[in-house]
Amino acid sequence: MEIISSYLPSAGIGYKFPSIKLNPMTFLQMTRYMEDTKDLSPIERYFYDIRMLVDEDHNILNCYIMDLDFLIYYKKLISVSGNTTLTISVQCPSCGTVVKRDIDFEKDIKFEAIDEKIMNGAQINLGGKKYEICVPTVQNLLKVFDVFKRYSRVNDLKMMKTLALFEDFDTKSQEIEKDVLGATREDITLLLALQELYFDRVEPIKAICPKCDKERRGMAISVNALVVDFFQSLTLNSKFDGTKIVFK
Numbered sequence: 081m082e083i084i085s086s087y088l089p090s091a092g093i094g095y096k097f098p099s100i101k102l103n104p105m106t107f108l109q110m111t112r113y114m115e116d117t118k119d120l121s122p123i124e125r126y127f128y129d130i131r132m133l134v135d136e137d138h139n140i141l142n143c144y145i146m147d148l149d150f151l152i153y154y155k156k157l158i159s160v161s162g163n164t165t166l167t168i169s170v171q172c173p174s175c176g177t178v179v180k181r182d183i184d185f186e187k188d189i190k191f192e193a194i195d196e197k198i199m200n201g202a203q204i205n206l207g208g209k210k211y212e213i214c215v216p217t218v219q220n221l222l223k224v225f226d227v228f229k230r231y232s233r234v235n236d237l238k239m240m241k242t243l244a245l246f247e248d249f250d251t252k253s254q255e256i257e258k259d260v261l262g263a264t265r266e267d268i269t270l271l272l273a274l275q276e277l278y279f280d281r282v283e284p285i286k287a288i289c290p291k292c293d294k295e296r297r298g299m300a301i302s303v304n305a306l307v308v309d310f311f312q313s314l315t316l317n318s319k320f321d322g323t324k325i326v327f328k
Contacts, residue, residue, distance in 0.1 A: 088147040089191040089281050093199045101137040105159040123237050127225055130218060141219040145241055145279045148218055157185055172289035181287045190283045198277050206267055207259040216244035227253050241279050242271060
């Protein structure tokens with residue numbers, strides 16, 4: 081199937097391709113996926129997901145990071161659901177109750193509207209130095225991941241996405257990493273603002289614990305967590321449907 085670029089969180093601004101090819105996994109592909117990723121860390125599984133998408137459509141490399149979680153989640157969702165809905169479970173942080181929540185991709189997953197002027201990048205002053213900020217693509221993120229993997233440095237996905245914002249990361253990786261990881265005071269606020277502008281664009285999904293309902297203690301479900309743990313959540317919450325099996 082084709083996902084029209086304008087339907088993506090970035091609205092496809094600046095893309096030279098009109099759509100992205102995204103197909104549901106077959107049973108063989110899904111069982112291989114489960115086998116290949118069972119011993120991987122969440123971050124390794126995330127990059128496995130990226131390469132799975134790239135194998136299907138090389139235009140994914142030129143997609144912005146802000147579109148990436150949408151594409152990963154959507155591919156997994158259409159692989160198991162014909163109506164873009166899924167049941168997930170989350171544990172209440174107050175009382176420990178496991179709460180099940182039905183999620184409708186069309187209604188519950190909402191992306192903040194993009195401001196076209198941010199898509200040209202920016203210039204910032206970080207740690208007394210000037211840096212050029214680009215709209216990070218999947219290709220930028222893979223370069224950061226390769227550096228971290230090669231030198232066994234910080235194993236943090238959000239930090240990798242943040243470093244991918246810097247246009248000169250290829251040539252100044254150690255300098256940029258030092259300034260970002262060691263940021264203090266106003267620089268922390270600046271980096272958080274960049275994260276929100278360029279890749280934290282999905283509104284958290286709300287769930288209410290029935291035991292704590294009177295106190296209105298809501299829970300925010302991270303879409304990033306849903307992306308990484310998608311098939312584990314599916315296994316826990318899917319009921320066996322025997323209606324298509326006719327026993328002799």
